[in-house]
Amino acid sequence: MTTAHADRSETNEPFVIYPARRVITINPAFPYGEAVAVAGDRILGVGSTDELASWGEHRIDDRFAEHVIMPGFIEAHCHVMSGGLWNSTYVGYFDRRDPQGLLWPGCTSIDDVLERLAKAAADMTDDSQTLLAWGLDPIYFPGERLVARHLDTVTGDRPTLILHASGHLATINSALMDRCGIDETATSPGVARGGDGLPNGELHEPAGMMLAGEAFVDMMKANRSEQARWRYGNEARNAGHTLLTDLGTTQLWDPDQLSNWKKVTGDPTYPARVMVAMSNLFGATAEPAELAELCVQLKSEQTDKLRFGIVKLILDGSIQGFTARISWPHYYKPPPGHIGNGLWLTAPDQMADLVEPYHRAGLTVHCHCNGDEASEVFIDAVEQVLERHPRWDHRHTVQHCQLTTPDQYRRMAALGMCANIFSNHIYYWGDQHRDVTVGPERAARMDACGTALASGVSFSIHSDSPITPLGHLHTAWCAVNRLTASGQVLGPDERIGVPDALRAITIEAARQIKMDAEIGSIEAGKLADFAVLEDDPLTVDPMALRDIGVWGTVLGGVLQPAQTSDA
Amino acid sequence: MSIQRLPVTVVGGYLGAGKTTLVNHVLRSTEERIAVIVNDFGEISIDEDLIVAADSDKLTLANGCICCTLADGFAAALMQIRSAGTLPQRLLIEASGVADPTQIAAYGHTPGLRLDAVVVMADAEQVRRQANDRWVADTVRMQLAAADLLVVNKIDLLDDADKADDLCDWLAGLSAGAAVVRASRAAVPIDVLLGPGSASDAADTSERPAPAGVVARGWHTVEDLFESQTVVLDAPLPMPIIEALLADLPDGIARIKGLLQAVPPASTEDASEANAAEAAATACLVEAVGKRTSITPHATDLTQPPPQWAISLISLKGALAPDWLRSHLQPSC
Numbered sequence A: 001m002t003t004a005h006a007d008r009s010e011t012n013e014p015f016v017i018y019p020a021r022r023v024i025t026i027n028p029a030f031p032y033g034e035a036v037a038v039a040g041d042r043i044l045g046v047g048s049t050d051e052l053a054s055w056g057e058h059r060i061d062d063r064f065a066e067h068v069i070m071p072g073f074i075e076a077h078c079h080v081m082s083g084g085l086w087n088s089t090y091v092g093y094f095d096r097r098d099p100q101g102l103l104w105p106g107c108t109s110i111d112d113v114l115e116r117l118a119k120a121a122a123d124m125t126d127d128s129q130t131l132l133a134w135g136l137d138p139i140y141f142p143g144e145r146l147v148a149r150h151l152d153t154v155t156g157d158r159p160t161l162i163l164h165a166s167g168h169l170a171t172i173n174s175a176l177m178d179r180c181g182i183d184e185t186a187t188s189p190g191v192a193r194g195g196d197g198l199p200n201g202e203l204h205e206p207a208g209m210m211l212a213g214e215a216f217v218d219m220m221k222a223n224r225s226e227q228a229r230w231r232y233g234n235e236a237r238n239a240g241h242t243l244l245t246d247l248g249t250t251q252l253w254d255p256d257q258l259s260n261w262k263k264v265t266g267d268p269t270y271p272a273r274v275m276v277a278m279s280n281l282f283g284a285t286a287e288p289a290e291l292a293e294l295c296v297q298l299k300s301e302q303t304d305k306l307r308f309g310i311v312k313l314i315l316d317g318s319i320q321g322f323t324a325r326i327s328w329p330h331y332y333k334p335p336p337g338h339i340g341n342g343l344w345l346t347a348p349d350q351m352a353d354l355v356e357p358y359h360r361a362g363l364t365v366h367c368h369c370n371g372d373e374a375s376e377v378f379i380d381a382v383e384q385v386l387e388r389h390p391r392w393d394h395r396h397t398v399q400h401c402q403l404t405t406p407d408q409y410r411r412m413a414a415l416g417m418c419a420n421i422f423s424n425h426i427y428y429w430g431d432q433h434r435d436v437t438v439g440p441e442r443a444a445r446m447d448a449c450g451t452a453l454a455s456g457v458s459f460s461i462h463s464d465s466p467i468t469p470l471g472h473l474h475t476a477w478c479a480v481n482r483l484t485a486s487g488q489v490l491g492p493d494e495r496i497g498v499p500d501a502l503r504a505i506t507i508e509a510a511r512q513i514k515m516d517a518e519i520g521s522i523e524a525g526k527l528a529d530f531a532v533l534e535d536d537p538l539t540v541d542p543m544a545l546r547d548i549g550v551w552g553t554v555l556g557g558v559l560q561p562a563q564t565s566d567a
Numbered sequence B: 001m002s003i004q005r006l007p008v009t010v011v012g013g014y015l016g017a018g019k020t021t022l023v024n025h026v027l028r029s030t031e032e033r034i035a036v037i038v039n040d041f042g043e044i045s046i047d048e049d050l051i052v053a054a055d056s057d058k059l060t061l062a063n064g065c066i067c068c069t070l071a072d073g074f075a076a077a078l079m080q081i082r083s084a085g086t087l088p089q090r091l092l093i094e095a096s097g098v099a100d101p102t103q104i105a106a107y108g109h110t111p112g113l114r115l116d117a118v119v120v121m122a123d124a125e126q127v128r129r130q131a132n133d134r135w136v137a138d139t140v141r142m143q144l145a146a147a148d149l150l151v152v153n154k155i156d157l158l159d160d161a162d163k164a165d166d167l168c169d170w171l172a173g174l175s176a177g178a179a180v181v182r183a184s185r186a187a188v189p190i191d192v193l194l195g196p197g198s199a200s201d202a203a204d205t206s207e208r209p210a211p212a213g214v215v216a217r218g219w220h221t222v223e224d225l226f227e228s229q230t231v232v233l234d235a236p237l238p239m240p241i242i243e244a245l246l247a248d249l250p251d252g253i254a255r256i257k258g259l260l261q262a263v264p265p266a267s268t269e270d271a272s273e274a275n276a277a278e279a280a281a282t283a284c285l286v287e288a289v290g291k292r293t294s295i296t297p298h299a300t301d302l303t304q305p306p307p308q309w310a311i312s313l314i315s316l317k318g319a320l321a322p323d324w325l326r327s328h329l330q331p332s333c
């Protein structure tokens, strides 16, 4: 055949046609195809095999003939510790798959937790090593409390620390209490006590958790290791994701962390693209204007797999932790002694000045806003900054957007803002939101994809992994069905259809990180990033969306089969 | 000296109240080696002339102090401070402008540390508005309520003395029990901030901003504002007297600090002799700042000459009789 198109592929190899059960393109002008053709790292075209063959010398690869090919899923909000925590033993309530593809069944009772720890302790060879675990969520064990006394029965003299799912608490055993000198003389309000007045092993908030000393510091350090970054990428691949956004957990001004990202993503086998957000959190020495400058500089050095250009800010806490800023009537059934509303993590009247330098530098600001007071403050700030420095197509995004009200969505639409909605919350904490945190009415309109859609706000949905497991089929399932863990529908009127959910996890996610010209849909010229699925999300029962198997991904034309190692 | 627990001072208060100015003022005005921990470097600016070296996670200061952030948690910050060489004599934690100082103060209960005081700054011009603001009213009120020492800063910006009095009364109501102290440019006397005896003789006072102010009713320049009294003790004091002193402190006391010998209440018949009482006396550190009071055992170092046993008090000028302290240390029988 002619070689006229040889320069399409840098390798000069013939392009590959992948026939599929169906290609769902998310391109409204050409929604489906029978096959996709890939030249090098790019998409040559979508269509029938014959149409694609007419481009020239090609090779047909039939391996996906029974699969459904979609644009690779794009997670616009998660964190690199999602990979690092797997350095420790998982003891969460829900089933979770590790980056090696191994399924860890949820520990649905305290006995399950103890059994899991006993096994982990038995597998450890070095007696002096601390047993670290994560994911414990006592909210699911009402009436019972896992304390040091329980841990001692299975861990013996081995120091043991369990980080709770909330990240705000840790439980340690007696051996670790002894090592850290935590006894009846402790005066810290972060040391919880049992009915007998003695410390029970529970450490509250950073001031309490830090008493666990090195054990705690080690756990946090593991989150930054090279291994953590690889696991993060592997987790993505296994769930059909081709891009992850590390939203503000990397200290980009730290040369070591930056070079670590460069090294990992520079490996041709690393299985994901990573967008690393700039963040002013965690001790930046620089002023926002300098961070903005650094981010612009990094953007000019970015590669196909390591991307920059967005900024993470944070305004409030979490709803389940009663620290999100929620307008009157505030919390429904807060715990005794609660101060009435949540906490600001950034001063509201500082917000516009904080957004301004990033806005002026042409960057996109993503702000964590769980409560509606937080989203109001961020929208106000964007409005003020736009008055000072008009700018088109900024795509500043409300992150989490959990209690954003219809009037706020209308303002967001008018201002050109995007939403990234925490749909996974509906499943994981929806029952608690209805019964405890905000009450039935406001719980019904939480994570309001329906309202976002009706208001014309571009929105994505997210897992915030490790807070909830990474996996866009599950997240889309949440937005479509709005089922809680107890099996009840929370706010049926905010449900969206599967096609809208599929847009939210692909092109709309790409849009809010300004990568929609390159990824997010399957169109000629875009990067060849695919999620390869075992079934068709548009034809399965919407209730079965999350059960669709994932073969793996194609990342820039490279096959990335998921790792499955179920024992 | 023996190893004492390191005192921790927390500086809180809403954005713009002058926390950073206060931190710089402290660093300039005391010879204590202070380790400063800030939430975020972005939120503080240590005066450049105080800094001798800076890297991404730590600033080294000219007077042997260091400054690091809570970025990796308090444990990491403490490790950094301990590895920096000479141990500090005090930790000063600057809370972020929206933080709850009580939560930060919880770090003061880490083994080896002791919480000295929560100092909360208020901007005299802005605090009323802030305490009624749509978004931050509850945050600001929570901060004020957490104060042991409430510094009403920028008092010189108010245009008359009545306003200042009104404001201070109102703030005293929001921060029940706190010592309310007025200041301009955060120039609170170091003895008030850190306890009597903390000021540096050598500190360059010329650098300190001259407080602007008019002397009028309830309106004083900073130097005019306080007075102190000290009682030197030649014999141990009965513990009940010390406890009674701290239990019911009148308004107007900013600080009490004393190193003294205390005798537990005589409970047995054989404790009739002075010798027995002498033997039972233990050294303790007595402190009060605002509503926070403490009596802590003080480990004495036998290789050192015994310290001078004395107790000092700093109060607002005119608030107490000159012999108030002495009279309250007399056995009441």
Ligand SMILES: [Zn+2]
Residues within 6 Å of the ligand: A368, A399, A400
């Ligand atoms: Zn967040």
Ligand SMILES: [Zn+2]
Residues within 6 Å of the ligand: A077, A078, A079, A247, A464
């Ligand atoms: Zn997050």
